[in-house]
Amino acid sequence: MTIDKQALRETAEKALPAMQRLLMMPNDELFDEAALNVDGDVDAANAFNLLAGPETMLALLDENLQLQREKDAIEAVALALRDDMRQAREQLEAAEKRNAEQREYYEGVIADGGKRIAELEKGHQEAAKQINSWRRLAKQNIAERGKDISELEAARQHIAEQSAIVAAAEKLVRCKGRYHSELNYRALAKLFGVVTPDLPPLEHENVHYADAAEVEITALRQRIQELEARAVNLPKRSVDEVMHLSGFSRDYAEGWCAGNDNAIHEIRTAGIKVKGE
Missing domain, CATH: 1.10.287 (Helix Hairpins)
Incomplete structure (x- = not known):
């Protein structure tokens, strides 16, 4: 079902004050219809009721449910991405630590090798x-x-x-x-x-x-x-x-x-x- 949400909004905006005025009408039949504009309010209320019927409400609820599901899916994806990012950050930190340790080790090996070469040259x-x-x-x-x-x-x-x-x-x-x-x-x-x-x-x-x-x-x-x-x-x-x-x-x-x-x-x-x- 395709819902014209803009038309529904405009109708609701007109029906809301009309229904408020209708609710304020006295219980007896002694009132001035011309002064209250009863016909216009009734038409506005009827127009809203026509657009906002059961089918429209169900469609809106279904759409809202679908949006909620999509929102939940997006949040789940976001949570998964956040976990992945945290895991990737931890792996990156571990890799940087290993690289630092390896760099320190190889620098030590190079230094020891240079010292050993100097000793061998001196011995030679x-x-x-x-x-x-x-x-x-x-x-x-x-x-x-x-x-x-x-x-x-x-x-x-x-x-x-x-x-x-x-x-x-x-x-x-x-x-x-x-x-x-x-x-x-x-x-x-x-x-x-x-x-x-x-x-x-x-x-x-x-x-x-x-x-x-x-x-x-x-x-x-x-x-x-x-x-x-x-x-x-x-x-x-x-x-x-x-x-x-x-x-x-x-x-x-x-x-x-x-x-x-x-x-x-x-x-x-x-x-x-x-x-x-």
């Missing part, structure tokens, strides 16, 4: 310095060992020469007694056909040449013993230790250890001891 530099120090020490020891070997060979050669002098001098002494002059020594050597190296200079003329040679030989032998007793300080490192100290790869560490072992082998071959053995 220190290991590199240590390895360079070992290399310099090994080169120094090898150079010193080479010098010692040269001194040792020279000492042995000198001992051999001095031994020849002692033998010749002893031969001359056995034949002609003790002589204190190099001139006499050379003359006797020529007389007996003895070929000897030059005698070392004497500090005192009264010291026998054989005694002087023997003293020098004794000093040289002592020097040889000192040289042979010296030991090279060449540290022995494992592959894992070199990797840990240097921070380099296993191939590098293995090459370093192999070179170190070769150096130790060459030093031992030369008859030089290595400390720790």
Whole structure:
């Protein structure tokens, strides 16, 4: 049913004062109809009653019920939306909290990682310095060992020469007694056909040449013993230790250890001891 609500409103507005006047009419029949305008009021009331009949009232009630249902549905939707919004807000707050915690965690991880990188770089530099120090020490020891070997060979050669002098001098002494002059020594050597190296200079003329040679030989032998007793300080490192100290790869560490072992082998071959053995 279609209701003209505007027409109904206008009719009701006209009927309301008309019905109020009709209700004020006296109970007897003594009144002035012209003065009260009874016909007009009755027509207005009848017009309203015609429009506002049972069908109109039911239609209005149905419409009002439908509006109420729609209102209830809208309120339910609004309540659901409010709950959804509250839940979404709670989820957003929880997500922001998690993001803050994760950001703090990762910032800490990054800071720790940067610190660890700095420590590793520092350790790498220190290991590199240590390895360079070992290399310099090994080169120094090898150079010193080479010098010692040269001194040792020279000492042995000198001992051999001095031994020849002692033998010749002893031969001359056995034949002609003790002589204190190099001139006499050379003359006797020529007389007996003895070929000897030059005698070392004497500090005192009264010291026998054989005694002087023997003293020098004794000093040289002592020097040889000192040289042979010296030991090279060449540290022995494992592959894992070199990797840990240097921070380099296993191939590098293995090459370093192999070179170190070769150096130790060459030093031992030369008859030089290595400390720790």
